[in-house]
Amino acid sequence: GAVVSQHPSRVICKSGTSVKIECRSLDFQATTMFWYRQFPKQSLMLMATSNEGSKATYEQGVEKDKFLINHASLTLSTLTVTSAHPEDSSFYICSARVGGDYSNQPQHFGDGTRLSIL
Amino acid sequence: GDSVTQMEGPVTLSEEAFLTINCTYTATGYPSLFWYVQYPGEGLQLLLKATKADDKGSNKGFEATYRKETTSFHLEKGSVQVSDSAVYFCALSDPGGYQKVTFGTGTKLQVIP
Numbered sequence: 001g002a003v004v005s006q007h008p009s010r011v012i013c014k015s016g017t018s019v020k021i022e023c024r025s026l027d028f029q030a031t032t033m034f035w036y037r038q039f040p041k042q043s044l045m046l047m048a049t050s051n052e053g054s055k056a057t058y059e060q061g062v063e064k065d066k067f068l069i070n071h072a073s074l075t076l077s078t079l080t081v082t083s084a085h086p087e088d089s090s091f092y093i094c095s096a097r098v099g100g101d102y103s104n105q106p107q108h109f110g111d112g113t114r115l116s117i118l
Numbered sequence: 119g120d121s122v123t124q125m126e127g128p129v130t131l132s133e134e135a136f137l138t139i140n141c142t143y144t145a146t147g148y149p150s151l152f153w154y155v156q157y158p159g160e161g162l163q164l165l166l167k168a169t170k171a172d173d174k175g176s177n178k179g180f181e182a183t184y185r186k187e188t189t190s191f192h193l194e195k196g197s198v199q200v201s202d203s204a205v206y207f208c209a210l211s212d213p214g215g216y217q218k219v220t221f222g223t224g225t226k227l228q229v230i231p
Contacts (some may be wrong), residue, residue, distance in 0.1 A: 006161070034219070043207065043223045044162070059212040094160050095219075106152055106211070107219055 006110025021079045021093030028094035029074035038091040050077040120145045124222035134210035139193040149210040151191040156205045
């Protein structure tokens, strides 16, 4: 149980393209999902907290107009990298927690999306 | 703010050697503590967790004990295998609100036959 599916697993596209990444909780509902970015050989950095039915909460330094987050349902959050440039190339990972916002359960992660902007 | 410090890698061990990866944390309140593992090209998998002081998390031969007095959560395994080669992340989750997770920088483990 507690499976988080992320799609696509890899994207290669030209500079200026917008890219959408989907994060789905397959067997549970998630009012809150999280989006992380991981640079090579570095840890995960939280980008934003995605809230179902309301605006995402972005971490300091993350451009909300660059990284659009939509949490349209209790099982789906999307991250759109708008007008992507080579510096946006990275590994993006989403996560969700079973049991709601105040539960003491761990987060479960998707397999990540490797984004490469040429 | 919350922070997690773990030993720098890479750590290279021979098969069947004993593994320790140190992790200490700084947090307000009483966080939950986790170890996640990331295999090459993949996302993160929860390895084990502990939610209160003196709890011991264990899974697949790995274990870690929540030590409040030393603010530590060291990962140990008695006999590593080649298949354990991966990056290991220590993490904490603050107890309130959205329970954001703060990760350590990760420790790469390489086990050689």
